[in-house]
Amino acid sequence: MKVKGAATFVLAALLITWTAGCNEALDPPPTYPAPISQETGAVVVDWMDLIVDRVQAESLSPPEASRIMAYTGVALYESLLGGMPQQQSFGGQLEGLGELPAPKPGVDYDFETVAHAAMQHLLPIYFPSEASRAAIDAFARAQLQAREETGINAQVRERSRAYGVLLAEVIDAWAYADGYTEVHLASYEFSDQPHAWQPTAEGMQALLPGWGKLRPFALSSADACAPPAPPPFETLAHSALYRQALAVWNASRTMTSDQEHIAHFWADGAGTLTPPGHWMRITTQLLRARSERLDHSAETVALVGVALADAFISCWDEKYRSNLLRPVTYINAHIDPTWTTLIASPPFPEYTSGHSNASAAAATVLSAQLGSFPFADRTHESGELGLRFYQNFDDAAQEAAISRLYGGIHYPMAIDNGMPQGQCVAHQVMDRVTTRRPSE
CATH class of the missing domain: 1.10.606.20 (Vanadium-containing Chloroperoxidase; domain 2)
Incomplete structure (x- = not known):
């Protein structure tokens, strides 16, 4: 306080x-x-x-x-x-x-x-x-x-x-x-409960465990768009969590070259422009390509930024509340001890998917601001990953979300429940914020 x-x-x-200086001499007309x-x-x-x-x-x-x-x-x-x-x-x-x-x-x-x-x-x-x-x-x-x-x-x-x-x-x-x-300095102690997230690499520390306590921008609270709770921890083959882990394992065994490319295209891991940076880059690419007016560009960038920020607050609030172990931890213990992920698991709990949250939030705002049309994502145009083409923003968001299943780092439910969570965030932002003056 x-x-x-x-x-x-x-x-x-x-x-x-500022107001005290309002009596300065006026300019010419x-x-x-x-x-x-x-x-x-x-x-x-x-x-x-x-x-x-x-x-x-x-x-x-x-x-x-x-x-x-x-x-x-x-x-x-x-x-x-x-x-x-x-x-x-x-x-x-x-x-x-x-x-x-x-x-x-x-x-x-x-x-x-x-x-x-x-x-x-x-x-x-x-x-x-x-x-x-x-x-x-x-x-x-x-x-x-x-x-x-x-x-x-x-x-x-x-x-x-x-x-x-x-x-x-x-x-x-x-x-x-x-x-x-305060949030940036928050400490974290790993739990020994069987469901709890554990480090997936030596020396791994929890990333920003208090981020869900950050003041939101437009959300009424961090849990305003909270998803359903994940299923209880069980290891029986018919249990919900086992089936989720098995889906990840099966996906890795039937991986196509395009699915592997998708996993890398959307990875946006440490040292990159990050997932929110990827979506902001899509935003600026299209604003520039379409020669959007200044007022619409400023409005769109601000709304996308606010939606992305609130999506991560909402997501991190759920991640450290449910504190669910990553697929690799479950699979190695109960399905296949030699299995590894295509993309390294990041240093925070699994549920829900941050990519799914952020992508759905950004895509929802962009659809409202710019409409629905085919486009090319040129974020990696100059590198080996090249371009990818999408029918609309929702198409891109769905691919970004499923990329985390292909990467082996999320259960399907983290994606399936993360996308509605991000959409909810975007709608709350757009419902709360009015950027246009009423017509006179």
Whole structure:
């Protein structure tokens, strides 16, 4: 509670400082802000691509990556909001986020400069390495220089930069109060119960066991979309859990080359762009390819980021509650002691599947935002994995989910129940958040 109180004080102080400066001399009759809604979403797409690149460079975990994408997506949206007259703020709609400071009336802004300044200030907090800071600063400087070269006067540029920094500080204060510090440091003791998850590699430590306690973004609670409980632990051949494990074992014995390719295409393991990064990359690929408008691009990136973050909170809440052992542990003990997985089992409990959760959440939002159409996923285009083609977002999500069965790391039930869990998260996000102003 002390942390939240401190964050509230910081937010109040920032707002007071900003509003106190509203009496500055007015510019000549404003020529800015011209609505930027009709422009392409390059400013949003380019920044989010850089964010995904830094997620990979810093080897962040999937939950951490999803949190960053949510906060930065909201920050991008809010920094451009003043130039998008048909859109409305996330303020007052997401957990813990109050009213955000508005641009000062009667003066000019360049909202792309606002966005670049906000990202330049905010991103080093999430990506503190020297290499990341240098990459962020270099990109921001280049973008700000490009805005200057369009002829925007110095006073407007400086005012816009100051407003961007203010918004970044408000978003940072909001994030500071979400419980991340406590969650990140949470400890974990392995259980000796027969159903319980056990390390599947020497020295393995539980990844973020407290993540389900993180403040959600749009969910009313972490368990708002909780799936059915997994079946009880049993080893008899007719038992539900045995049949689940046997399905994993059988799948590995009949694996096709395409199924093996699918397992690797969606693996997104340690040191990669992560599953949420993969879905954000799909998002930016399509926004760029379709030349989506700036307002729609900013809205889509923010909603996808929030849905991904809440999907991981929901999933991790269930993972460490049910605390179910991985298929390899069960199969080695009760079916085949020599069996191994195609993809290494990750360092957290099995149920439900994070890939299924996140993929279903992202696909549901993208379907609502962009519609249903065939597309190519170009995430691995430059590497050995190449492209894969899908009829629509749900088709891609289903393949991402089943990839974990092919990889040998999830029971079918973790996939079958994980996808509705992610869909539930997405619907709760979209039901709670209204980004369009009511028609007058």
